[in-house]
Amino acid sequence: xxxxxxxxxxxxxxxxxxxxxxxxxxxxxxxxxxxxxxxxxxxxxxxxxxxxxxxxxxxxxxxxxxxxxxxxxxxxxxxxxxxxxxxxxxxxxxxxxxxxxxxxxxxxxxxxxxxxxxxxxxxxxxxxxxxxxxxxxxxxxxxxxxxxxxxxxxxxxxxxxxxxxxxxxxxxxxxxxxxxxxxxxxxxxxxxxxxxxxxxxxxxxxxxxxxxxxxxxxxxxxxxxxxxxxxxxxxxxxxxxxxxxxxxxxxxxxxxxxxxxxxxxxxxxxxxxxxxxxxxxxxxxxxxxxxxxxxxxxxxxxxxxxxxxxxxxxxxxxxxxxxxxxxxxxxxxxxxxxxxxxxxxxxxxxxxxxxxxxxxxxxxxxxxxxxxxxxxxxxxxxxxxxxxxxxxxxxxxxxxxxxxxxxxxxxxxxxxxxxxxxxxxxxxxxxxxxxxxxxxxxxxxxxxxxxxxxxxxxxxxxxxxxxxxxxxxxxxxxxxxxxxxxxxxxxxxxxxxxxxxxxxxxxxxxxxxxxxxxxxxxxxxxxxxxxxxxxxxxxxxxxxxxxxxxxxxxxxxxxxxxxxxxxxxxxxxxxxxxxxxxxxxxxxxxxxxxxxxxxxxxxxxxxxxxxxxxxxxxxxxxxxxxxxxxxxxxxxxxxxxxxxxxxxxxxxxxxxxxxxxxxxxxxxxxxxxxxxxxxxxxxxxxxxxxxxxxxxxxxxxxxxxxxxxxxxxxxxxxxxxxxxxxxxxxxxxxxxxxxxxxxxxxxxxxxxxxxxxxxxxxxxxxxxxxxxxxxxxxxxxxxxxxxxxxxxxxxxxxxxxxxxxxxxxxxxxxxxxxxxxxxxxxxxxxxxxxxxxxxxxxxxxxxxxxxxxxxxxxxxxxxxxxxxxxxxxxxxxxxxxxxxxxxxxxxxxxxxxxxxxxxxxxxxxxxxxxxxxxxxxxxxxxxxxxxxxxx
Numbered sequence: 057x058x059x060x061x062x063x064x065x066x067x068x069x070x071x072x073x074x075x076x077x078x079x080x081x082x083x084x085x086x087x088x089x090x091x092x093x094x095x096x097x098x099x100x101x102x103x104x105x106x107x108x109x110x111x112x113x114x115x116x117x118x119x120x121x122x123x124x125x126x127x128x129x130x131x132x133x134x135x136x137x138x139x140x141x142x143x144x145x146x147x148x149x150x151x152x153x154x155x156x157x158x159x160x161x162x163x164x165x166x167x168x169x170x171x172x173x174x175x176x177x178x179x180x181x182x183x184x185x186x187x188x189x190x191x192x193x194x195x196x197x198x199x200x201x202x203x204x205x206x207x208x209x210x211x212x213x214x215x216x217x218x219x220x221x222x223x224x225x226x227x228x229x230x231x232x233x234x235x236x237x238x239x240x241x242x243x244x245x246x247x248x249x250x251x252x253x254x255x256x257x258x259x260x261x262x263x264x265x266x267x268x269x270x271x272x273x274x275x276x277x278x279x280x281x282x283x284x285x286x287x288x289x290x291x292x293x294x295x296x297x298x299x300x301x302x303x304x305x306x307x308x309x310x311x312x313x314x315x316x317x318x319x320x321x322x323x324x325x326x327x328x329x330x331x332x333x334x335x336x337x338x339x340x341x342x343x344x345x346x347x348x349x350x351x352x353x354x355x356x357x358x359x360x361x362x363x364x365x366x367x368x369x370x371x372x373x374x375x376x377x378x379x380x381x382x383x384x385x386x387x388x389x390x391x392x393x394x395x396x397x398x399x400x401x402x403x404x405x406x407x408x409x410x411x412x413x414x415x416x417x418x419x420x421x422x423x424x425x426x427x428x429x430x431x432x433x434x435x436x437x438x439x440x441x442x443x444x445x446x447x448x449x450x451x452x453x454x455x456x457x458x459x460x461x462x463x464x465x466x467x468x469x470x471x472x473x474x475x476x477x478x479x480x481x482x483x484x485x486x487x488x489x490x491x492x493x494x495x496x497x498x499x500x501x502x503x504x505x506x507x508x509x510x511x512x513x514x515x516x517x518x519x520x521x522x523x524x525x526x527x528x529x530x531x532x533x534x535x536x537x538x539x540x541x542x543x544x545x546x547x548x549x550x551x552x553x554x555x556x557x558x559x560x561x562x563x564x565x566x567x568x569x570x571x572x573x574x575x576x577x578x579x580x581x582x583x584x585x586x587x588x589x590x591x592x593x594x595x596x597x598x599x600x601x602x603x604x605x606x607x608x609x610x611x612x613x614x615x616x617x618x619x620x621x622x623x624x625x626x627x628x629x630x631x632x633x634x635x636x637x638x639x640x641x642x643x644x645x646x647x648x649x650x651x652x653x654x655x656x657x658x659x660x661x662x663x664x665x666x667x668x669x670x671x672x673x674x675x676x677x678x679x680x681x682x683x684x685x686x687x688x689x690x691x692x693x694x695x696x697x698x699x700x701x702x703x704x705x706x707x708x709x710x711x712x713x714x715x716x717x718x719x720x721x722x723x724x725x726x727x728x729x730x731x732x733x734x735x736x737x738x739x740x741x742x743x744x745x746x747x748x749x750x751x752x753x754x755x756x757x758x759x760x761x762x763x764x765x766x767x768x769x770x771x772x773x774x775x776x777x778x779x780x781x782x783x784x785x786x787x788x789x790x791x792x793x794x795x796x797x798x799x800x801x802x803x804x805x806x807x808x809x810x811x812x813x814x815x816x817x818x819x820x821x822x823x824x825x826x827x828x829x830x831x832x833x834x835x836x837x838x839x840x841x842x843x844x845x846x847x848x849x850x851x852x853x854x855x856x857x858x859x860x861x862x863x864x865x866x867x868x869x870x871x872x873x874x875x876x877x878x879x880x881x882x883x884x885x886x887x888x889x890x891x892x893x894x895x896x897x898x899x900x901x902x903x904x905x906x907x908x909x910x911x912x913x914x915x916x917x918x919x920x921x922x923x924x925x926x927x928x929x930x931x932x933x934x935x936x937x938x939x940x941x942x943x944x945x946x947x948x949x950x951x952x953x954x955x956x957x958x959x960x961x962x963x964x965x966x967x968x969x970x971x972x973x974x975x976x977x978x979x980x981x982x983x984x985x986x987x988x989x990x991x
Contacts, residue, residue, distance in 0.1 A: 072139050076390065079397045080379050081105025083356065085145060085333060087366045091117050093128045096369040101129070102136040104376050107400065108143040108362060111196070112155050119161040119194055123418045126195030130413040140404050141413035143244070145198040148187055151217055151612035152593075161422040162190055163429040166440045168203055169217040169595070170611030172230050172636035174439040180233035181240075183436055186429045188241025193425075195416040197407040198244040200295065202234035204282040205254040207637070208270075209803060215253055216554060216594045217611045221637030222254075222803050224281035231282045232289050239290075244407040246293035246333065247286050250322060251311060252279035253297055265310065265345070271303040272321070274789065280326070287328045292403050294328060296360065298335030298342050310335070310342055313351060318359035331399045333362040338371050349378030356388055361396035437620040440611060442595065442633035447605040448586070450547075452627030456586045457520075457547050464545035465516060465526040466538070466568065467509040468561050470553050470613070509551060511615055515622040516549075531560035533927060534567045542571050548587040549625070553613065555597035562597070565589055567924045569604060570854075590621060595635050600804050602766075602983045603856070609635065638801060652746050654753035657704035657718070659694065665715040666690040666706075669738060676739050681783070684776055684975050687905030692774050693720045693733065695903065699862050700724055700773075701761075705753050707746050716741045719750035721758060722771060726861040730758040730984070733771035751798050759987065767987045769800060769980040770808070772919075773859035774903040775955045778808045779977035788978070795980065799988060805978035807959030811971040812906065812914075813952045816945050819970055821938055829935045832928075833882045836939050838893070840871035848876055851887045855921045863892055863919045866900045873898035877939050879932065888923040891936040892916075893943060904955055906974065912950035917941070919956075930965040937969060 073079050085108040088097040100106040109129060116122045126144055133142045147155050151167020165171070165183045172180075184202070191199060206227050207219040220227045231247070238245050252275065256266035270279065283294070296312040308314035312334040322328050334355040337348045346354065348365070352375045355363050363379070365372045382388040443451065450456050457463060513526035525541055542548060550568055555561035572585040588606035591597040592613035598604045608624065608631075610617045623629035657666075667690050674685040695702055700722050707717040720733040732754055737746045758764060770779030780795065780802070782788040792802040813819065839848075845868045852864050867874035879889035894900075894916040896907040904916050917940040926932050937954070944952050954971060957963065963973075 072137075073394075073397060076383060076393060077380070078105045079393050080376070080383065082107035082400045083362060083379065083393065083396050084108065084372070084376065085110050085143075085362045085364050086372050087112060087115075088369075089114060089367060091115055091121060091125065093125070093132065096372075097129070098132055100369075100372060100376075101132050101138075101142070105136075105138065106142075107138070107140075108145060108198070110145045110200075110364065110366065112147070112366075113157075116156045119156065119158040119190075119422055120419050122156055122196075123194040123416050127414070127416060130195065134410060134414060140401060141197075141408045141410055143198045143400075143404055143408070144196050145200055145246070146191060146196045147200045148191060148196075149201055149203060149218055150183065150187065152614065153218060156191070156194070156196075161419055161426065163187075163426075163433045164614050164616040165433055166436050166617065167217040167612045168220045168230070168234075169636055170440040170617070170633075171234075171436065172220040172226065173442050173595075173609070173611060173633040174436065175634060175636075176439065177229050177233040179436055179439065180230045181237040182432055184234040184237025185241045186237075186425070186432055188238045188243045189425060190422060190429070192242045193417045193419070193421045195413065196243070197413075198246065198293070198403075199238050200246050200248060201238065202231045202245065202247060202286075203249070204228075204231045204247045204286055205249060205252045206279045206282060207803075208252075208255040208278055214557075219254055223637040224278045226637060228282040228285040231286055235286055235289060235291055239292075239406075242407060244292040244403050246295055246331075247283060247291050248295040249297040249299075249335075250283055250294050251275055251297070251301070251317065252283075253299065254279060256299060265298065265300040265342075267300045267302050268311075269301075269303050270789065272305050274303075274793075283322075284326050287326050287330075291328075291330060292406060293331040293333055293362075294322060295333045296322065296335065298339050309345060310351075312360060313342075313346065313354040313358050315358045323359055329399070331361045331396075331403045332359055334360040334364050336364045336366045337375060338366050338368060343371075348374045349381075351375075352378045353382040353387055356382070356392065356396070361399050433616060434620075437616055438623075438629055438632070440633045441617075441620055441624050441629075441631040442609045442611075442635055443624070443631050444595070444599060444607040444609060444635060445602065445605060446588075446607075447602075448584075450586050450588050450606045451625065453547060453586075453625050454627055459521070460523070461546035462523045462525055462544065463516065463520060463547045463549060464541050465509070465513050465524060465549050465551070466529055466564075467512070467526070467551040468553055468558070469528050469530055470508050508613060509618070512551075512618040512622070515619055516625070519622060519626045529561075529564050533560065533564055534571070534924075538568070539571060542568060542585070543575075546585070548572055548585065550587065550589045552589060552591050552597045553593040555591070556594060563929075565598070565604070570924050592617070592621075596804060599635060600801065600982055600986075609633070638796075638803065652707045652717075652744075652749035654705045654707055654717075654719070654749045657706050657720075661713070662706055662708075662715065663690045665708075665713060666693075666718055669715045669718060669736060672738060673736055682974075684781060685905070687908035688776055689902070691902045692776060692905055695722070695774065695900075697862055697866070699726060699865065703754075703757055705750055707750060717746040717750050719754050720774075721754045722773075723758070723761065723764065724858050724862065725763075727856055727858050728763055728765035729768055729858040729981075730761075730764045730766070731768045731771045731858060733774060734777050747794070748798070755799075755987065759984075764984045766984060767982050768858055769795060770977055771859065772857065772956045773862055775810065776905060777977065778810065778956055778975075779805065779979035782807070782976045782978055792978070800980050801982055801986075802978070802980055804982075805980045807976065808979045809957050809959050809963070809976040810906070810974040811954040811957050811966055812974045813941065813954075813969070813971045814912070814950065816941070816949055816951060819941070819945070821941070822968060822970075825934050825938060825969065828931050829938065832931060832935060834888070834932070834935065835880045835882050835885075836877060836935065837880075838875050838877050838939075838943055840868075840875045842868050842871075844868065844876065844878075847887055848878065848890055851878075851890060851923070852919075852921050854923060855919075857919075860919045860921060864890070866898075867892045867894060867918075870898050870900070873901075875943070877936055877943070879936060886923075888926050889921065889932050889936050891920045891940055892918040893940055894918060895947070904953065906953050913948065914951040914953055915944040915947065915949045916953045916955055917944070918954075930962070933962060934965050934969060937966065941969070 087110045150165040205219045206224045207222045220230045298310045301308050311317040337351045517524040552561045572587040575585040589604045591609045595609035624631045674683045702722045704720045717737040719735045722731045780791045796802045873895045875893045901907045
């Protein structure tokens, strides 16, 4: 057989492919366990003519071992009479996702998002080319990349820094650059994860498939853009995910098993004629819902050319068996098999031949690339580290630290990355308590998980001549040992890793920041202790939280990234990276198609017209679903509060004086927060840019006033829309897109909701919660009136939430209809928790429309404020709410409303009491500096 690269035409002409078993062997990609050839994988190659193998980290120990393993596999295939070499695939995304790690020969490069943070597509190309050349040297010929997912929901997506960001055009540019680099290095490419894993909805159970709820039209405008561009530039393969899709026009359980997704969307609509690979059929939800045999037939008939079975030999045999049965029974035609064979042979022709497969250049060529790739790695990391904010000019740390002062490093417990010496067992540590600190001048032992950041501590110690303290933190929060160390150190570095998904990290960081801000008595004056936060994974942890004054992002926590971080911290390197995607783009609003005159609301003339508009919109919703506007009137939006400046705008029918649209805005002086509380448009006048005109007028006027620190969509007071409504999925997505087009970063929203407990006459307090309160060593009491204002309002100052301070002021001023439950620590009388009670007869009850339900008597429990020093936050919250319910029950009320609940962390503890969600929202906020005047 010729050793030259075979063309697709010559491959098609080989009579050997008339053997359908041999042809069907080319339609599988399979993996195996072990670092040497196993009898099982040898059988698959020899007996079943397996044409493609996927290697993973469990197969690979070093570059030299990888080259030998790949050569052994190719030799078996050659001796077995395979007409063409095996395609050998590998995930090597860099950052934290590398299957092949070898400190001597394989270079570490930044994650996909880290590369995007450099802003250079040329850098992306060079990194991909370097990675490709290294893989090619050890015999790998097909890379499972680039990832083309657009991260349209940044908060809860597991992809994180594996994505290049949330901007489709930017992801597309970098994705194509990566693809070209791989191809120029001699590898075939495979885009993933079609049609995008960047905005999945997760239901919880392992058998629940993640769902894409975007419509095809929505996908086409965002998520599909990088896939479309990669196809036009000649990408070789495409991996289709196993997620479900549910929206108007598409409803499938597994995308890779659906001809609507593979044949129609990917092939016909996007014009892709390369190799399509399925998700792994061993995926639990897929195998349980469909079965491997049935899934194989469905995948092939959907249009997949390669069926992936990652590991289990029994499953792999079942898949092969069912493909053959499908052919024998006529469920799969010979033409269909030949079609996939042709595509697969074409892909192999681009990346391999027998001469190349049996003579890999190996570690000798890697040695020649070593210096060049080391320099490229250093350049890439130097260009990716991003200083998002440094308000107080803490960088470099030498600006704020004297040589004899100590720095404290606080790190979370995380698993070692697969691509690290740590995960290979190069280091080992014994177990100590989570609160133990490490002075790096001494021999130490660390918790499993602390090892990840041990070298970071050592690198800082080398810069500080050993004056470094290092300890971990966990979900237990700030412990006394942490407080002691914070008080002892002169500067604090807090490391976070996906704090949006690991909420304890966010809570710990904010608590530590509060302690640092309360430091005093340096020369008798208040002194805020320097603290900086470093995100070593998702940059979105504190991207928009300006209470964290100094914030850096590394995009991965590999040894190379952390060493580069140290150079930035101490001024040896000036960072040039920038957050990728829309979060760092200048926020420019689009010009409206029509410009309406947005006038000031006239309370005397417009009140009735606003009531009419509210009634029209409220009646628009389904009969069986209560609108957020139920119980609203014009009085709801008019607060008349000395601590709140309000300005409202309307678009009028100039002839009838009826209102076509209304927008309410507030400036809360206590928190310097500018709020858009609602934008309402007559249903018959939507899509005419009325909302755009109202929004533009509102933002322009808010920007013109002084003192604004934050902008917020959604208002706690009045409690109508706490944010973007999320009860209806399609409407939620439409509103998110609309506000995003207005300049708001909706990708960083926060879930909030209102909750209600009905049928109070039958309600009993859960015994478990009652018992926990009995052991809480707290004293609770209900107080009324202004005489208690000083201590309560001083306590409430610890909350930065908009509307909370004003709620307490209103409650204390109305002692006949409102009260405050306060919790004091029994041993010293310290006030540690408060919550407001409000009856439907309160003077300001108009601000809570559910209290106006004429069918039941409803009280409100509002604005819990709990001291950060309380260790068991959920227990204290439950206790305050529980006592509030008891007080309300004494008043013969039918129901209790919780006006504003953080959906991230408190939902479960309140559901345990008996509350259910009334309305859910996404609160969106941003720093005033990032909001621009609309065009």
